[in-house]
Amino acid sequence: MTVLCLLERDGDGFAGASLRALSFAAAAAARVGAALVTIVFAGGDGDLADAAATDLAVRGVSELCEVPSAVLAGYAPAAWARTLHELMASDGAVAVIAAATDRGHEVLAHLGAMSGLPVAANCVSAAPASDGGWRLVRQRWAGSLLEDAVLDAPCALLTVVADADADADADADADAGGPGAGVADAGAAGTRTDAGRGPLVRILSPAFEDADLCVVAAESDQAGGGMSLATARVVVGGGRGVGGPEGFAVLEELASLLGGVVGVSRVVTSEGWRPHRQQVGQTGTKISPELYLACGISGAIQHMAGCLGARHIVAVNTDPDAPIISRAEYAVIGDLNEVLPALVAAIRERAPG
Amino acid sequence: MDILVCVKRVPMVGGTIVLTGDGLDIDTRMSGFTVSPHEECAVEEAVRITERDGGSVTVLTLGPPEAAAQLRDMLALGARSGVLLETDGREWGPVATAAAIAEAVEELGTGTFPLVFFGTEAADTGGYQVAVRVAHALRRPCVTGIKRLEVGDGRLRAGRERGGALELFDLPLPAVVSVREGINLPRYPSLPGRLRAKRAEISVLTPRWRTDALRKTGLAVPAGSTQRAQVLGHGIEAVPALVQVLDEIGVLP
Numbered sequence: 148m149t150v151l152c153l154l155e156r157d158g159d160g161f162a163g164a165s166l167r168a169l170s171f172a173a174a175a176a177a178r179v180g181a182a183l184v185t186i187v188f189a190g191g192d193g194d195l196a197d198a199a200a201t202d203l204a205v206r207g208v209s210e211l212c213e214v215p216s217a218v219l220a221g222y223a224p225a226a227w228a229r230t231l232h233e234l235m236a237s238d239g240a241v242a243v244i245a246a247a248t249d250r251g252h253e254v255l256a257h258l259g260a261m262s263g264l265p266v267a268a269n270c271v272s273a274a275p276a277s278d279g280g281w282r283l284v285r286q287r288w289a290g291s292l293l294e295d296a297v298l299d300a301p302c303a304l305l306t307v308v309a310d311a312d313a314d315a316d317a318d319a320d321a322d323a324g325g326p327g328a329g330v331a332d333a334g335a336a337g338t339r340t341d342a343g344r345g346p347l348v349r350i351l352s353p354a355f356e357d358a359d360l361c362v363v364a365a366e367s368d369q370a371g372g373g374m375s376l377a378t379a380r381v382v383v384g385g386g387r388g389v390g391g392p393e394g395f396a397v398l399e400e401l402a403s404l405l406g407g408v409v410g411v412s413r414v415v416t417s418e419g420w421r422p423h424r425q426q427v428g429q430t431g432t433k434i435s436p437e438l439y440l441a442c443g444i445s446g447a448i449q450h451m452a453g454c455l456g457a458r459h460i461v462a463v464n465t466d467p468d469a470p471i472i473s474r475a476e477y478a479v480i481g482d483l484n485e486v487l488p489a490l491v492a493a494i495r496e497r498a499p500g
Numbered sequence: 501m502d503i504l505v506c507v508k509r510v511p512m513v514g515g516t517i518v519l520t521g522d523g524l525d526i527d528t529r530m531s532g533f534t535v536s537p538h539e540e541c542a543v544e545e546a547v548r549i550t551e552r553d554g555g556s557v558t559v560l561t562l563g564p565p566e567a568a569a570q571l572r573d574m575l576a577l578g579a580r581s582g583v584l585l586e587t588d589g590r591e592w593g594p595v596a597t598a599a600a601i602a603e604a605v606e607e608l609g610t611g612t613f614p615l616v617f618f619g620t621e622a623a624d625t626g627g628y629q630v631a632v633r634v635a636h637a638l639r640r641p642c643v644t645g646i647k648r649l650e651v652g653d654g655r656l657r658a659g660r661e662r663g664g665a666l667e668l669f670d671l672p673l674p675a676v677v678s679v680r681e682g683i684n685l686p687r688y689p690s691l692p693g694r695l696r697a698k699r700a701e702i703s704v705l706t707p708r709w710r711t712d713a714l715r716k717t718g719l720a721v722p723a724g725s726t727q728r729a730q731v732l733g734h735g736i737e738a739v740p741a742l743v744q745v746l747d748e749i750g751v752l753p
Contacts, residue, residue: 222667225641249645249660252621256629256644260636265595265714268621268628287626287719292517292526295718306628361641364667367659375664381751405751413537416685423682429623430537430681438751448513449537449623459749461742462729470515477745478729479738489736493743494752 149238150176152208153231153245153254154187156220160199161187164246166206168307171273172244173207179275181241184210185346186234188227191215201345208346215350222250222364228257230353235262240302242273242281247306255304266304267296271311273303289429289452310456376425381407382436382457384427385415386450388443388465388483392420397487398442404494410434412450428453442483446471463487501555501651503546504613506601506634507539507574509567510624516721523718525591526624535570538619540577542679544686546617547578549651556580558613560604562597564589568702575697576689582702583608591625593712598633600707605638607705611674615656618678620645635676643669644678 152172155162161169169185176183185208189195195213203211212234219226231254235243243258245251247269259266267273269286271293276282280299286308287294376382383402385395395409402409410427411420427434429449435456442463444450451474454460462475463483472478479486511526512534518527535543546557559574561567562585571582585600592600605616616638618631628644635642648659648666654673659666660680689697732741746752 252628253644256632260633266629293720298714300713367666367668369666438749472729475729478731481735489739493739
């Protein structure tokens, strides 16, 4: 019996989102007493660092399945899923877990279609239920709402959100208190191998149908956009209150003064005032800055779903009853067209040059 | 080319989500409904393709009789006909939804729609899987999360954002594509469009209910999402206090 975790690559190591999903998978494996097996699609020419593989043992991984194939390492969603499907059957997997990324969602959706099993996307926690299924907490509305769900399937297919972790998992256990809950120590990993030696490596060479290889990704050098917004330390947000495309000059000025970037609400892009790549929200970019300064933004659910990762939110709004005031830490009640120029002036005065 | 676009009726939530007394649904008595944003872009993309290359756009939804209103909203944007897979209002899971849509596509004639569009994920349930499941049922290739699309010579070239770059897919038609908001800027409905939508006939099919192995048992608004900000002041008089807060956060130059 295994819990299988899909690891996406980042350089010669693993993506951060995948490693967080791995912690989640390790806790789940420990709780059901399953071995933790990981799978990675690598180029097969030593492009995966030994250190990265070795590190997996410390994380409780008993086995690393490597699929050495230059074509697949690029990315081929159905072929990745076919490989997982074979492994799921041969190993008797009780759960297949991936990060809630584009690839994680897509591969698990293919796996769900191949196996006829549902996928629970964007899970925050998963605990085995007494009757053999799983009790899950998953995000709806991009995290603005939480769903309690039961999953009654021979194998749980789960994608895991970035801020879920083994602790959230343990909490779910404590809350539930069912016969199957709280027995295993969430902190203990499933099967440990000696640290420093790495997990056992199994090389897979799965057989594919033509259809599995119909869709293969090619990298392009075209800019995708939205990336600097996702990683910016400061985001100065503008909404309907900015009034029009010309009103963004002062937001740009303030953003550059603070070493940040401008983000906007959905209404701003729907009006065509700014391009969609600057949109923060459920259907735009999710940000995680140190400071989100939200100006003239009412704070609709869909927008706030994009800034759940912001450490501090400060709002500037004319309406003291706007929803953003209930979401922000600090607020200035006033017109951004007056407040921001004064703020820019005050910051310049404070630090000349 | 005729294109089918599958859309979902979702609650129009504003600043807060209010749940029904039993905690199982969103209270929509005061809010109303809309179409998931990604799907509105999918309709726009389909309409643009048919405006350029000919053909027509059909919109399909699975939902209660009232979901016909969302189909008409999409007809007003330029879709030609609507198909409602009518339910009794219960929430359908992803496996059941995909099976019902695939059956409907076959009933409408599998060869009728070389392209079937979806949104990447529904705004409410965010399940990320119906498009892929329908693709498998129809034995078609599928790409998801698409923000750039070119159609021609019986093939698709599709682009998806990955980090700061774009990854590209090239696949043959017929195919299934899920698109993401930002692929285009949807138009506002025109007056003639609205009138046509009002009169358009909507075909109604009744899909078979299937119990999903994934069942919702409750909903909750995350804790800590309603505090109240500390008001630093009004207008420009608040600027010194604001500067101090930004200094404490450590973002001043």
